[in-house]
Amino acid sequence: MHFLISLWLSLWLLCLFWAKCQGQLIRVPMQYQASFMASRRQHRAGRSSLLAKYNVAGGQEAATLRNGGATETLDNRLNLEYAGPISIGSPGQPFNMLFDTGSANLWVPSAECSPKSVACHRHHRYNASASSTFVPDGRRFSIAYGTGSLSGILAQDMVTIGQLVVRNQTFAMATHEPGPTFVDTNFAGIVGLGFRPLAEQRIKPLFESMCEQQLVDECVFSFYLKRNGSERMGGELLFGGLDKTKFSGTLTYVPLTHAAYWQFPLDAIEVGGTAISHHRQAIADTGTSLLAAPPREYLIINSLLGGLPTANNEYLLNCSEIDSLPEIVFIIGGQRFGLQPRDYVMSATNDDGSRICLSAFTLMEAEFWILGDVFIGRYYTAFDAGQRRIGFAPAA
Known part of the structure; x- marks a missing residue:
């Protein structure tokens, strides 16, 4: 009997230990929007929102890497966005969320949102009165977007991701959502994974709370x-x-050079084996x-690709010549990270339904690069907040 009790206790402790160990790695399935062909209008919306996100005023004013967050944005990209599930409150209220390393605030639509906020009413809304762990904050919250201002009220509650429960997390309940920005997205809100200096009102980001x-x-x-x-198999966070x-x-x-955005040094860029740039910063x-490039590299790369410029700062590529385009290499930490034409050429549809090919290299009126999902989809990316570094390796 003593042996059986000891065995039972050992198994119980082993189960506890195993559960604890399993709980340390939280997997969030990424859902990729089902449609693979974006419209040309959606690509333009993506570029406009990118410029707003990094404080580029209509292409006329150089952007700066800001220390605090006052302007964030997100485009309505339909087939070019990744999202995953979380829940907020007790019992948990489910939300499909965009996990964004280019911002640092957590927000969801509120049950008290304005009747005029179409986007709010098309997504699941947080009901504070239905959560036993809701704690009011009372402070107003606002983020300026390219199409308007998202605003609401701050609150605290528990946030659950997989088996992981973050307690007393401050987040925003959005009562007004801007124009059409979020109407057709496959996510209800945003989980910002940047650093606290980037966050509106310096609110502690969710991942910082996880670590603390x-x-x-x-x-x-x-x-x-x-x-x-596909919508069910888009990857993993x-x-x-x-x-x-x-x-x-x-x-x-490589070490981060500024822990607000995930910013790091970019050694050089090569097109077809020829270096066109050295010693840049990237985010x-x-x-x-998209891949947002400084003006000089933007012009050089798209010219070397044989792109036809348009009045909207797009470059049209010949769809029948894609396979002959060069490899474009980003040198990071002394290692080469190449993109093939299939990586950086984006298919789209015109208003008449015809297929066109667009360069994923868009203009950033600033002297740094933005490496978006075009790059991260090709290279597995580790965001190491503890050691203030970022790592890349070829995705399996």
Whole structure:
């Protein structure tokens, strides 16, 4: 009998230990919007929102890497966005959310949203009165978007992702959502994964709370984004570490140069084996699909691709010549990270339904790069907040 009791206790402790260990790596399935062909209008909307996100005023004013967050944006990209589930409150109220490393605030639509906010009423809304763990804050919240201002009220509640429960997380309940920006998105709100200096009102970001509450073994999260996925199989966001089955070789890490955005040094860029730029800064941003380049590199790359410029700062490419286009290489930490034409050429439809091919390299009137999902989808990306570094390896 004593042996059986000891065995039972050992198994029970082993089960507890195993559950605890399993709880340290939280997997969030990424859903990729089902339609693979965006319209030309949606690509233009994506570029406009990207410029607003990084404070580029109509292409006339150079953007700066700001210390505090006052302007964020998100485009209505339909087939170019990744989202995953969380829940807020007790009992949990489910939301499909965009996980955005280019911003730092958490917000969801509120049950008290304005009747005029069409986007709010098309998504699930947070009902404060239905949560036993809701704590009012009372402060007003506002973020300026390219199409208007998202505003609401701050609150606290528990946020659940998988088996992980973050307590006393401050977030925004949106009561007004801007224009058509979020109407047709497959997500209700945003989980900002940038650093606190980027957050509106310097609110503690969700991942910082995870680390402070010791909910993860490592203060690291990592993205694996499929570029040919479906709504059910778009990739994975992993909180607490890495999944070595999702990449090949070893990760190349570089230190962050400014812990607000995930900003790091970019050694050089090569097109077809010829270097066109050296010693730039770059930002890894899961909240945008494009590759935003400084003016000089933007013109050089699109010219070398044989692109035809348009009045809207797009470059049209010949769809029948895609396979002959060169590899474009980003050198990071002394290692080469190449993109093939299939990575950086985006298919779209004109208003008449005809297919066109567009360059994913868009103009940023600033002297830094934005590496969005076009790059992150090709290279598994580890965001190491604990050691203030970022790592890349070829995605499996």
